[in-house]
Amino acid sequence: MRAEIISVGDELLRGYTVNTNTAYLAKNLADLGYDVNFQTVVGDCEKDIFDAIRIAVTRSHVIVFTGGLGPTEDDMTKEVVAKALGLKLVYDQPTAEKLEKQLAQRGIEPTGAPMKQAYVIDGCMVLRNDNGTAPGILLQKGNQVIVLLPGPPRELEPMFQNGVKPFLMSFSDVCCESATIRVVGLGEPTVEQSLGELLYGVNPHAALYVNTGEVLVRVFARGTDQEEARRLCREHVEKIKAVLGSYVYGEGDRDLAETVVELLKEKKLHLATAESCTGGLVAAKVTAVAGSSAVFDYGVACYADWVKKHALSVGSSVVKKYTTVSSPCAGEMAKGALSAGKADIAVGITGIAGPGSGDYGDGHFPVGLVFIGVADKKKVVVKKFTFGDL
Amino acid sequence: MRAEIISVGDELLRGYTVNTNTAYLAKNLADLGYDVNFQTVVGDCEKDIFDAIRIAVTRSHVIVFTGGLGPTEDDMTKEVVAKALGLKLVYDQPTAEKLEKQLAQRGIEPTGAPMKQAYVIDGCMVLRNDNGTAPGILLQKGNQVIVLLPGPPRELEPMFQNGVKPFLMSFSDVCCESATIRVVGLGEPTVEQSLGELLYGVNPHAALYVNTGEVLVRVFARGTDQEEARRLCREHVEKIKAVLGSYVYGEGDRDLAETVVELLKEKKLHLATAESCTGGLVAAKVTAVAGSSAVFDYGVACYADWVKKHALSVGSSVVKKYTTVSSPCAGEMAKGALSAGKADIAVGITGIAGPGSGDYGDGHFPVGLVFIGVADKKKVVVKKFTFGDL
Numbered sequence A, B: 001m002r003a004e005i006i007s008v009g010d011e012l013l014r015g016y017t018v019n020t021n022t023a024y025l026a027k028n029l030a031d032l033g034y035d036v037n038f039q040t041v042v043g044d045c046e047k048d049i050f051d052a053i054r055i056a057v058t059r060s061h062v063i064v065f066t067g068g069l070g071p072t073e074d075d076m077t078k079e080v081v082a083k084a085l086g087l088k089l090v091y092d093q094p095t096a097e098k099l100e101k102q103l104a105q106r107g108i109e110p111t112g113a114p115m116k117q118a119y120v121i122d123g124c125m126v127l128r129n130d131n132g133t134a135p136g137i138l139l140q141k142g143n144q145v146i147v148l149l150p151g152p153p154r155e156l157e158p159m160f161q162n163g164v165k166p167f168l169m170s171f172s173d174v175c176c177e178s179a180t181i182r183v184v185g186l187g188e189p190t191v192e193q194s195l196g197e198l199l200y201g202v203n204p205h206a207a208l209y210v211n212t213g214e215v216l217v218r219v220f221a222r223g224t225d226q227e228e229a230r231r232l233c234r235e236h237v238e239k240i241k242a243v244l245g246s247y248v249y250g251e252g253d254r255d256l257a258e259t260v261v262e263l264l265k266e267k268k269l270h271l272a273t274a275e276s277c278t279g280g281l282v283a284a285k286v287t288a289v290a291g292s293s294a295v296f297d298y299g300v301a302c303y304a305d306w307v308k309k310h311a312l313s314v315g316s317s318v319v320k321k322y323t324t325v326s327s328p329c330a331g332e333m334a335k336g337a338l339s340a341g342k343a344d345i346a347v348g349i350t351g352i353a354g355p356g357s358g359d360y361g362d363g364h365f366p367v368g369l370v371f372i373g374v375a376d377k378k379k380v381v382v383k384k385f386t387f388g389d390l
Helices: A020-031 A046-057 A077-084 A093-105 A113-118 A153-171 A188-198 A226-247 A256-266 A281-287 A305-312 A316-322 A327-340 B020-031 B046-057 B077-085 B093-105 B113-118 B153-171 B188-198 B226-247 B256-266 B281-287 B305-312 B316-322 B327-340
Strands: A002-008 A035-042 A062-066 A089-091 A119-121 A125-127 A136-141 A144-149 A175-183 A205-211 A214-223 A248-251 A271-275 A296-302 A345-351 A369-376 A380-386 B002-008 B035-042 B062-066 B089-091 B119-121 B125-127 B136-141 B144-149 B175-183 B205-211 B214-223 B248-251 B271-275 B296-302 B345-351 B369-376 B380-386
Touching: A002 A020, A002 A046, A020 A035, A020 A062, A020 A153, A020 A175, A035 A046, A046 A062, A046 A077, A046 A144, A062 A153, A077 A089, A077 A119, A077 A144, A093 A113, A113 A119, A119 A136, A125 A153, A136 A153, A144 A153, A175 A226, A188 A205, A188 A214, A188 A226, A214 A226, A226 A248, A248 A256, A256 A281, A271 A281, A271 A305, A271 A327, A281 A296, A281 B281, A281 B296, A296 A305, A296 A327, A296 B281, A296 B305, A305 A316, A305 A327, A305 B296, A316 A327, A327 A345, A327 A369, A327 A380, B002 B020, B002 B046, B020 B035, B020 B062, B020 B153, B020 B175, B035 B046, B046 B062, B046 B077, B046 B144, B062 B153, B077 B089, B077 B119, B077 B136, B077 B144, B093 B113, B113 B119, B119 B136, B125 B153, B136 B153, B144 B153, B175 B226, B188 B205, B188 B214, B188 B226, B214 B226, B226 B248, B248 B256, B256 B281, B271 B281, B271 B305, B271 B327, B281 B296, B296 B305, B296 B327, B305 B316, B305 B327, B316 B327, B327 B345, B327 B369, B327 B380
Parallel strands: A002 A035, A002 A062, A062 A144, A271 A296, A271 A345, B002 B035, B002 B062, B062 B144, B271 B296, B271 B345
Antiparallel strands: A035 B035, A089 A119, A125 A136, A136 A144, A175 A214, A175 A248, A205 A214, A296 B296, A345 A369, A369 A380, B089 B119, B125 B136, B136 B144, B175 B214, B175 B248, B205 B214, B345 B369, B369 B380
16 A cells, blocks of 8 residues: 655754654654555645645555644644545543643643644544654544655654554555664665575565664565564564674664673673773663663773773783774783773774774874774674774 | 756655655755745555656655665666656766776676666766766756756765755855854753744744754755845844853854864863763763864763762762762762863763663662763763753
8 A cells, every 4th residue: 555754844844853763653654555656755835745735645545744733823724634635623521631731731822823723623533642742543444544644753753653553454455564674784785685586585585774883684584474474574683694694793773782782690790981082982881771870880982092001901001002993902901891890891982983083193094993902801803893894 | 036846766665764855855946935835755666656756746946856766676866857857868978987996896786777867868967876876867947947856865965065055055045144053051942932933934944853952953044145145144143142141052063072072172161071871972972072082081871879989989888878879979970081081171960861760879860860961171060961861
């Protein structure tokens, strides 16, 4: 079934806000088996919204609007969509009561503009907003569904998951299943080449997408029933995992930092970090994971050479002989962090991250040259990386 | 003059890639005085691209396409646009020669699919691609301009700046000037309320947009000549700065971290950091700025209490009496970092950043409660913050 997404808002048209909602919705609609064929952005302008919905109903089964549901004069999605479809707005008592409570909590009078949000399109299903005041709207007309969602992602995303997704699952005429395989240590071209014909098939379908520092392989399968879809999807996932081997670090939504924290918890290990060129980024990523305090005590950003010596006991002779951009220095840093952080495992990172040239001390190094050392109580391993365009 | 942006690519439709190009182009087109009225995303599908261009030419003066210029079969923007406009593709000798060189460097045969990129639309201006193989295309037909740009931002952005912007500046019938005022320490609603009628006017126009941790006020003015536009813009900027006072930390493209590094360089000061709840994020932000090694030596992520005591000499009595989530602890951390980092100024950050609950030690704290201490050789200042929805 064909789907399209129409985003409403001057802030999107003018580029003040990057449109992340469409990527979110597109991914979720695709996972439910809908083919997203168009995405459109129009401003807070009656004529343009009107034209957008008139065009959309001629070509799509599912039409999802985002934005323009708020209380101000500029917010007019609901009104214009109703008009274009020849439907009325009606006052929704339960929405009004909820709204009055929310407004009271914020000390706002429940009259005038804010109460505009109590009106919904006649015959619609009202979608509860747990994180804001504007309710969403889901309207079925024959074999078409029109959904109106608020613009802020923290309101839109739970509303989609809780209200829209269950409806669209039963509305769709296909059963489907999707999975995400997470890959680290290989670039996109290498993953693409390795997987060859396992990618871009029709059913099951697999495609790549690139996050900072990782590649995700998304697998999608359709079946005559859920069981078949699941089987096709799982078989394809296993084939892909067999090719990529240990470069696969996980499946699903859990990212690299979460996976690392989870593994450390499981193995009851404490991690410490010593970072030169990354300046604390690894520590920040790890500590951003909920519950990381169970596995992380200490990290040091040792930007200056004297800090490497002082806080991490990196030997002067090592620095003199190899410079701080070297494999021995990364190893010493990891050992130093292990000891200073009273940890079970530690990482030491030194290199030329850029921006700026690779002039450092007396030497010149290529930007992207990085040494990463890992130490535990028994040994130290250092690997050299040459990161290209990231 | 009316502008619209049409992005081509299945990866956008399926949500694998967030469409950052449209925000970039929209902002730049607005700064040049063009009103962006529509943004559309279509897939790698001849019919949909064809329909998009046919609709666009009926309503916009400037039409910018992104994506679909590469060598593969899926890439067809150029071909379909030419067809829709009744124009031919012609072999461009200079492009072909440049392409052959680029392909040779990568060890690719200069035949077949890659050489498809040597064809351009008859009568167009060819836009040089300094970061890739596909040239861009700029086509003027009467009072309309159609621009075709490659999808990767690192190819698109310089091509827009060097090739498209100069053309559109002289094509536009208005002179305009824009500026960005950067604000930190105030939320968007507060900025909006403070500025009142200085916002959302017609000419000069000012609008807000929100980055992580800061609010930007973008000012835009039109004039009969450049001089008038500049004067209107500057006058409005000064009015806004007068209202926001010291919450304005800069103007233009330089962000908060860059501003901090610049100020430190100017004042010849060294910064050190001690971070508990932020776990190294401040150090990472500072060290990501080119040239930061001149002002930053040392940062510590002191997630565990023993690290606060050991690496930063935070007194046991302070921790016992006030806990580590306290103003005295933040102050001690800043002092400790000042000393351990041999710095002139230091920051100590402790609090409950979330995610997860605010249970910590024996106490329970609200998520978002953060103490930030700043120390120099003479004094220590600590401020308490209660960060809400960020």
